[in-house]
Amino acid sequence: MTVSAHPRRLTGYAHGGGCACKIPPGELEAVVADLFAGDPPPDAAGELLVGLDDGDDAAVVRLADGRGIVLTTDFFTPVVDDPYDWGRIAAANALSDVYAMGGTPLVAVNLLAWPRDALPMELAREVLRGGLDVARLAGCHVAGGHSVDDPEPKYGMAVTGLVDPGRLMRNDAARPGQPLSLTKPLGLGVLNNRHKATGEVFPEAVATMATVNRWAAEAAVAAGVRAATDVTGFGLLGHLYKMARASGVTAVVDAAAVPYLAGARESLRDGYVPGGSRRNLDWVRPHTDLGRFDETEALLLADAQTSGGLLLAGEVDGAPVIGEFVKRGDRPLVIR
Template sequence: MNNDGTIISLDNIPVPVFKLTQYSHGAGCGCKISPKILDEILTSNIARPDNDKLIVGNHSKDDAAVYDLGNGTALISTTDFFMPIVDDPYEFGRIASANAISDVYAMGGKPILAIAILGWPINVLPPAVAQKVIEGSRSICLEAGIPLAGGHSIDSPEPIFGLAVNGLVSVPNIKQNNLAQEGDLLFLTKPLGVGILTTAEKKGLLKEEHKGMAAKQMMQLNKVGEALGAIKGVHAMTDITGFGLLGHLVEMAEGSGVSAVIQFDNIPLITPEIKDYLDQNCVPGGTHRNWDSYGEKIGTITTYQKTILADPQTSGGLLIAVSVAAADEVKNILKQHGLEKFTTPVGNIIAVQTDSVLVQS
């Protein structure tokens, strides 16, 4: 690589290197509109269509829509897209695609088809860079066992990529985020801290040994969700994305008419050195937007706990509310999917309190 940021190709012709995060004002699921503003946007006086086939729609704050096909099977439909959270275009395509497909797994379903959504500043970034994004997406779709069957593209001022994904699920296996029950245990299938590490990287503060760590985690599919869908004792499930663990847990608790307790010491972290980055103020702007949206619903909490639990995640893990009786079965499935590290509950569901979520050390 030359000092000007170009790479010398084999035929000695300089090829420019494009760092995608330099071309967007937001990053990953941190681009999401805050929960408070989103509630205002979605407010409507128009009556929703009376459709008894729509099992899950926008009447709840769930991960995807679910439509009853009438044969014991339901169609899951979702979409998710955002601006680059990494510089490498191939990895950007993989991360955005894993994140979108996750919504199907979070409903207990099996993805079957994906359609690409691409916004590209064609006068700034060459088509060859966009091709790498699409190729990254194809690679993740291949891992999920689905085709990237088409899509739509526009000329936009900032790079945007994501997928619209369809999946199938047996009606009894549908998992929603608003059916948690008092006494349930909470499990989390990926560590927290992605937003903190990516912010540290943008600031040039990321340690060499941590480079690539966040990207690797964000490219991991939540395939375990399909297997968890078959467990009756899994009462509620959602994936953790831009609202942070606290935001998605608030949605689960409020939707279910309960409250939740987080055992902070059991929360898995992407690296034990995460506090070093927080001491250097590597806190994403999305963390503050998240807290402004739901902070009044959280019990007593330290600044450190807040910056971890409200950290916006991109392609985060599954949050699972499961009965005590089914906990061992869930742990076995997690182990079968290589998730042995995540078999310790991170909290539990209790009767509704003044606060939606309580945090304990």
């Protein structure tokens, strides 16, 4: 652990950080309820396989030739002070939605908001360079994008990918008897919050966020996994609740099996809890049997992640099994 040496702390220009800045899930669902209901356009060029119904990670359209197109977008305020690392993290996060559907990213365009009178454009270039390097690692083209002058810096990507509709992973396909696996450790929210407040740098957290979910997704598709989602701003409990609700099952989490980054529990103990994590817990609490666990453990499980791992209804090498899906009970989430 070191302290940020950057003379301009990007996180100081943001009211929050990363995916913790998401609109609370309950509020968002109320806003979009029935907004896209109704028949598809009569002259639509393809069939919408995955839309807004269950709040999945990306939209999927099947073309006339049988191929599937995956479309998603994601952007957020600075989660770290290093502009290159922020670019890498934001790109990995945007690409993750395609991987969560079992797809392959094809092309991305940048989305950049920049306070040009407050921050040098050289820093913006570093952000874009970080995003480009991660996209190249994923084998994804980057072709331009859009930028605006904004008092608060934001960066991300809109990504289009390809997917085999017959091997699609979605959040409504979990079934009783399937194991629940997680491909990245938790704790990113509290560590990022500590970084924003103190300048302390957590290299393991940065490396985790900048790691693309490409290999985890490829392993899951090869293993026949058909239900998945990624863990971002709504935390493990929030995204798992959406998955269990959409699938009509109960997800049972073995809290002792959940992996955490070094320093996460200490950061929680010291009070570095993002507001988004508390909102996540408030949202899922009525739908969750917390058993013997107190607020502390529940907040870690609900911690708002940025560029987290995949939650899989199945097993892949290297990903710990943290629970199982069972027949729907009184509540869609149970913590043991």
